[in-house]
Amino acid sequence: MTPIVDALREALGGDADAVLEPARIAQRPSSYWDARPMQAAALARPRSTEEVSRVLAVCHARNQAVVTHGGLTGCVEGAVVEADAVVLSLERMNRIEEVDPIGRTATVQAGVVLQTLQETAREHGLLFPVDLGARGSCTVGGNVATNAGGISVIRYGMTRQRVLGLEAVLADGTVISSMNRMLKNNAGYDVKQLFIGSEGTLGVVTRVVVRLEEAPVSRNTALVAMADFGKAAALLKRLQQALGGQLSAYEVMWGDYFREVTEPGWHRAPVDRGHAYYVVLDVEGANPEADTEQFLAAMGKASEDGLVEEVVIPRSEAERSALWAIRENFQALYQRKPVFLYDVSLTIRDMEAYVADVQARLKRRWPASRCDVLGHIGDGNLHFFVHPGVDGDLARQHEESDEDVYAPLGHIGGSISAEHGIGTEKRHHLGISRSSAEIELMRMLKRSLDPKNLLNPGKVI
Amino acid sequence: MTPIVDALREALGGDADAVLEPARIAQRPSSYWDARPMQAAALARPRSTEEVSRVLAVCHARNQAVVTHGGLTGCVEGAVVEADAVVLSLERMNRIEEVDPIGRTATVQAGVVLQTLQETAREHGLLFPVDLGARGSCTVGGNVATNAGGISVIRYGMTRQRVLGLEAVLADGTVISSMNRMLKNNAGYDVKQLFIGSEGTLGVVTRVVVRLEEAPVSRNTALVAMADFGKAAALLKRLQQALGGQLSAYEVMWGDYFREVTEPGWHRAPVDRGHAYYVVLDVEGANPEADTEQFLAAMGKASEDGLVEEVVIPRSEAERSALWAIRENFQALYQRKPVFLYDVSLTIRDMEAYVADVQARLKRRWPASRCDVLGHIGDGNLHFFVHPGVDGDLARQHEESDEDVYAPLGHIGGSISAEHGIGTEKRHHLGISRSSAEIELMRMLKRSLDPKNLLNPGKVI
Numbered sequence: 076m077t078p079i080v081d082a083l084r085e086a087l088g089g090d091a092d093a094v095l096e097p098a099r100i101a102q103r104p105s106s107y108w109d110a111r112p113m114q115a116a117a118l119a120r121p122r123s124t125e126e127v128s129r130v131l132a133v134c135h136a137r138n139q140a141v142v143t144h145g146g147l148t149g150c151v152e153g154a155v156v157e158a159d160a161v162v163l164s165l166e167r168m169n170r171i172e173e174v175d176p177i178g179r180t181a182t183v184q185a186g187v188v189l190q191t192l193q194e195t196a197r198e199h200g201l202l203f204p205v206d207l208g209a210r211g212s213c214t215v216g217g218n219v220a221t222n223a224g225g226i227s228v229i230r231y232g233m234t235r236q237r238v239l240g241l242e243a244v245l246a247d248g249t250v251i252s253s254m255n256r257m258l259k260n261n262a263g264y265d266v267k268q269l270f271i272g273s274e275g276t277l278g279v280v281t282r283v284v285v286r287l288e289e290a291p292v293s294r295n296t297a298l299v300a301m302a303d304f305g306k307a308a309a310l311l312k313r314l315q316q317a318l319g320g321q322l323s324a325y326e327v328m329w330g331d332y333f334r335e336v337t338e339p340g341w342h343r344a345p346v347d348r349g350h351a352y353y354v355v356l357d358v359e360g361a362n363p364e365a366d367t368e369q370f371l372a373a374m375g376k377a378s379e380d381g382l383v384e385e386v387v388i389p390r391s392e393a394e395r396s397a398l399w400a401i402r403e404n405f406q407a408l409y410q411r412k413p414v415f416l417y418d419v420s421l422t423i424r425d426m427e428a429y430v431a432d433v434q435a436r437l438k439r440r441w442p443a444s445r446c447d448v449l450g451h452i453g454d455g456n457l458h459f460f461v462h463p464g465v466d467g468d469l470a471r472q473h474e475e476s477d478e479d480v481y482a483p484l485g486h487i488g489g490s491i492s493a494e495h496g497i498g499t500e501k502r503h504h505l506g507i508s509r510s511s512a513e514i515e516l517m518r519m520l521k522r523s524l525d526p527k528n529l530l531n532p533g534k535v536i
Numbered sequence: 537m538t539p540i541v542d543a544l545r546e547a548l549g550g551d552a553d554a555v556l557e558p559a560r561i562a563q564r565p566s567s568y569w570d571a572r573p574m575q576a577a578a579l580a581r582p583r584s585t586e587e588v589s590r591v592l593a594v595c596h597a598r599n600q601a602v603v604t605h606g607g608l609t610g611c612v613e614g615a616v617v618e619a620d621a622v623v624l625s626l627e628r629m630n631r632i633e634e635v636d637p638i639g640r641t642a643t644v645q646a647g648v649v650l651q652t653l654q655e656t657a658r659e660h661g662l663l664f665p666v667d668l669g670a671r672g673s674c675t676v677g678g679n680v681a682t683n684a685g686g687i688s689v690i691r692y693g694m695t696r697q698r699v700l701g702l703e704a705v706l707a708d709g710t711v712i713s714s715m716n717r718m719l720k721n722n723a724g725y726d727v728k729q730l731f732i733g734s735e736g737t738l739g740v741v742t743r744v745v746v747r748l749e750e751a752p753v754s755r756n757t758a759l760v761a762m763a764d765f766g767k768a769a770a771l772l773k774r775l776q777q778a779l780g781g782q783l784s785a786y787e788v789m790w791g792d793y794f795r796e797v798t799e800p801g802w803h804r805a806p807v808d809r810g811h812a813y814y815v816v817l818d819v820e821g822a823n824p825e826a827d828t829e830q831f832l833a834a835m836g837k838a839s840e841d842g843l844v845e846e847v848v849i850p851r852s853e854a855e856r857s858a859l860w861a862i863r864e865n866f867q868a869l870y871q872r873k874p875v876f877l878y879d880v881s882l883t884i885r886d887m888e889a890y891v892a893d894v895q896a897r898l899k900r901r902w903p904a905s906r907c908d909v910l911g912h913i914g915d916g917n918l919h920f921f922v923h924p925g926v927d928g929d930l931a932r933q934h935e936e937s938d939e940d941v942y943a944p945l946g947h948i949g950g951s952i953s954a955e956h957g958i959g960t961e962k963r964h965h966l967g968i969s970r971s972s973a974e975i976e977l978m979r980m981l982k983r984s985l986d987p988k989n990l991l992n993p994g995k996v997i
Contacts, residue, residue: 177769178883178916200777224720233720236697251973257881257916259685259694259954261733262962262969263996264978268729272722289777308638316661316750319822320781361780365826420718422639455639455718493720501723508723512712517725523984535724 185216646677
């Protein structure tokens, strides 16, 4: 049999850059998080769905494992490559094919960078509301494959809610084209759902039709300090009642997190650093004057009613960016190594007790440990940054930390993954959030769609 | 083998009403649309997921077909029963188990009537926004099984977007419990999606966790007359830009439809009956005074700019109901029989030409035919009421009408079902909207989840 690089080159035609061999692959880092050289048997760079189909057909005929790559910023080791696997990179499928301003849709290839789509939508007076820290490097295909969340889910939903249609290629090269552009389409099973959030294990997403929104023209932001968690939850509810769905971000920082990222040398704290909770929030609408008036009235009422201790409202875009940087730019938390990052979900009513429980477990295990907490609480989503505070075997510490974070989730119906997915990192914990019947159903889907287990093997289930 | 009625009674215990035999079943009408006595081998009325599981296990062991029933108001013959099939009715699983006002979720059994859930949500100051004409009889389980749409999709999405978690029973009785309550949960494949919109062919939905919204406190309504379709589309876009997502219904009636339902003896026409298009629209928000001011400003601007010919704004709830009745209560269209009802979707930009094409085809076929049109145009959804206007074989006429409505959809990427589903009625047209690869993938799912083809056999695919 010809070597895989040659077979793929033959399938993709004369283009010298269409398939990279191991030496050229090694010039790339493994991922955003791992600077070590990438190792793979070949890296294919198709330009079209048809070419993706040919790559997969070649691999299928050879029982060759394939790992699909988007922006490589995922947090759960979902794109890790074994050295004998083929990487299928969608980096050359980066075209925005169409924006329909009346139907409010965009049709894009999977390799389009999220920020590029956001900016293109803006040029049409529209909004693509999926938004997350990695916006400058992650791809729309990766967002779809991981059902990405981010900071606007509270208003606009996860990536799944944005996907009207998609095109995917199955393990054997079969093209499933479901490029629906309508909000309503009940013509049989909605097969596109299979590919959203399945992390490249059931098919390769090559093109997507996404739903856009009218771009908001007003924006009001605040940083708020609070005395207890109940008030953070109450203000959220209050604003959602008072502002008619205009609340588009509500990000809660536990006090220790805020103090850590506002230590000298890091962000400037625009309020006292001794409060129990801090929230950065955005409200966006269509009528600047009226929206600001309603926003200020709602915040004023919240102050009067004793919900908030301090409020800062930025007077410029620079001030606004500085407030958001406290939430988004948390390098201060990585001063001490190692840091284990978590992404869990649970209902708001369980949050305060759950966080206290996790922190107590970690303190019992490691008295000098830190556990800084950040939450998209309206989505039921918390992130933890756990630092053991003591030397030890890294893998062992990670396992122990996992145990403390995940163990109390099961009985409250929480999830070990809110928005990051499962990848390889959380695979062995899936049983905490899913019953054996659910996992068996997932395995059945995997066996049915990818019987040879060639697509991103070893991930998710 | 014991007769099926006895076997089911044994499985469900001593309750005399748990299983009905054919004589009692025949006391019920076949459906909302068909008054003939229902015929079935047995009708099981389980009270819990566990009992549903027992019913399905008994049927599975006997290779017995099962048709699940909700409110029986579906439009595509999706709940039709062969006389030797077992009906599984969820009518006794009608409990609202919990409303969480902070997490904004409701946990309900599948047999809860939609309107009951709407009213219960209201009592908590919340909104369950799925809304459709059959609200008083259709069930939440039926809404989930058919991915119901309705009049609020433009703002709140289809039923699929409302479902956070669900419990379903597979053909062999296996219970899949995925009762997630969080907006974010990426713990493996989102298996609940399989059961939403699959019309009872892949599993029986028994319980659901739905997402609620804060109830709006302001509402503004208008009836608008327009000179051409472009203006109907332009006003839609204008209002979505100006009102920051508060537009919650935008229902377009083609002129002939409006004239027909406002004939003497039917609805009173509050505007001239000679316009080309009419729209009923709702705008809902959280700040009555400011919302009304913005609404009136937007409508005034639309008048100034020549988008609208006439506008009626109701001054009372009675006037509002009368406007909505023109849209919702279309019995006038059923004066002449037969009437074939359609539910298709396509992008707004294709609508005007598509409707003209369909109407021209019908006129060529039947010069005295009528084709009245109604559209949730913001969702890409049109409904047709086709009356041939000539005597003939009913089945043949229906087929010919189908041909005229569906044939032009294929090449514009439209769908033969926007919100009604496929059932048996549209099954043979599925290939117009779905490729053979998509249909083969659907079949593979059906074979994998229900290898004996026992769940609602003959429906969808």
